[in-house]
Amino acid sequence: APRTVLISGCSSGIGLELAVQLARDPRQRYQVVATMRDLGKKGTLEAAAGEALGQTLTVAQLDVCSDESVAQCLSCIQGEVDVLVNNAGVGLVGPLEGLSLAAMQNVFDTNFFGAVRLVKAVLPGMKRRRQGHIVVVSSVMGLQGVVFNEVYAASKFAMEGFFESLAVQLLQFNIFISLVEPGPVATEFEGKLLEQVSTAEFPGTDGDTLSYFRDLYLPASRELFHSVGQSPQDVAKVIVKVIGSARPPLRRQTNARYTPLTALKAMDPSGSLYVQTSHRLLFRWPRLLNLGLRCLACSCFRTPVWPR
Numbered sequence: 168a169p170r171t172v173l174i175s176g177c178s179s180g181i182g183l184e185l186a187v188q189l190a191r192d193p194r195q196r197y198q199v200v201a202t203m204r205d206l207g208k209k210g211t212l213e214a215a216a217g218e219a220l221g222q223t224l225t226v227a228q229l230d231v232c233s234d235e236s237v238a239q240c241l242s243c244i245q246g247e248v249d250v251l252v253n254n255a256g257v258g259l260v261g262p263l264e265g266l267s268l269a270a271m272q273n274v275f276d277t278n279f280f281g282a283v284r285l286v287k288a289v290l291p292g293m294k295r296r297r298q299g300h301i302v303v304v305s306s307v308m309g310l311q312g313v314v315f316n317e318v319y320a321a322s323k324f325a326m327e328g329f330f331e332s333l334a335v336q337l338l339q340f341n342i343f344i345s346l347v348e349p350g351p352v353a354t355e356f357e358g359k360l361l362e363q364v365s366t367a368e369f370p371g372t373d374g375d376t377l378s379y380f381r382d383l384y385l386p387a388s389r390e391l392f393h394s395v396g397q398s399p400q401d402v403a404k405v406i407v408k409v410i411g412s413a414r415p416p417l418r419r420q421t422n423a424r425y426t427p428l429t430a431l432k433a434m435d436p437s438g439s440l441y442v443q444t445s446h447r448l449l450f451r452w453p454r455l456l457n458l459g460l461r462c463l464a465c466s467c468f469r470t471p472v473w474p475r
């Protein structure tokens with residue numbers, strides 16, 4: 168029988184792509200419940216799903232920040248959830264001094280507590296049946312901090328710690344956990360976010376910090392998305408593989424071109440190598456950052472090209 172896959176945040180980006188790819192599985196291994204907070208936005212998903220709609224894909228309302236919405240959604244699902252994909256998430260970028268506590272709490276409510284809420288809801292059923300797979304769309308920012316992304320990274324670190332801890336217990340119940348860690352993904356959302364923050368005020372932030380953010384970070388970030396960014400389709404493909412594997416991995420990065428950056432942390436347990444390299448790339452050699460990233464993008468990282 169096909170496995171029932173529940174995915175959060177399917178109105179756009181990675182969630183939408185994943186829902187469509189799973190629903191169109193040539194071997195029809197999945198029955199996809201593609202959920203979104205606002206059903207008014209289901210048009211794009213439905214168009215992309217095509218013939219799968221109503222067959223291997225159904226659309227349902229789900230706000231990961233609401234107990235009632237989660238209960239309502241699960242009560243409408245026929246049978247049990249075999250695979251849960253925690254994909255819904257929000258970003259937050261900018262100088263800390265200019266961000267409200269409410270905005271920060273919203274990031275944790277959505278990214279962290281949203282995932283925890285869903286897990287609590289499906290876990291009793293999975294444990295009873297002694298089977299299940301919980302997939303979490305984390306980020307490379309769940310593995311290492313990134314300048315001006317403190318709160319977003321913290322929410323993804325929280326997910327990494329939570330799910331790694333839970334994985335130990337759940338192995339005893341034959342339930343697998345997989346943290347998928349994309350690097351930059353060129354979704355509409357990222358473009359809009361960077362656009363918005365470039366004109367935002369960030370009240371209470373000093374001039375130096377503002378200029379580091381606007382004149383160094385934002386151009387570097389745009390360049391990063393441009394040079395090593397993946398498409399949501401590519402990320403979804405990796406997640407499809409993870410879901411289809413008999414022994415799913417606990418962690419899976421999706422972007423080989425970004426791994427040299429994540430390796431910096433693994434190479435030096437003191438943390439200095441990663442923090443100092445990131446600092447130098449942003450504050451000392453911003454031109455080199457772009458050059459280095461272009462090298463990453465064309466896979467010539469091992470033979471860096473120096474400026475002539």
Ligand code: NAD
Binds near residue numbers: 230231254351
């Ligand atoms: P996206 O904005 O297109 O998708 C996020 C989805 O979550 C949206 O459809 C949004 O409506 C939904 N969402 C937000 N709050 C919700 C709530 N309370 N209830 C239900 N749904 C809600 O962006 P995306 O890039 O596809 O993001 C998907 C996941 O991938 C997120 O968890 C994000 O943190 C992660 N991620 C993104 C990137 C990137 O560069 N875009 C990189 C690494 C990880």
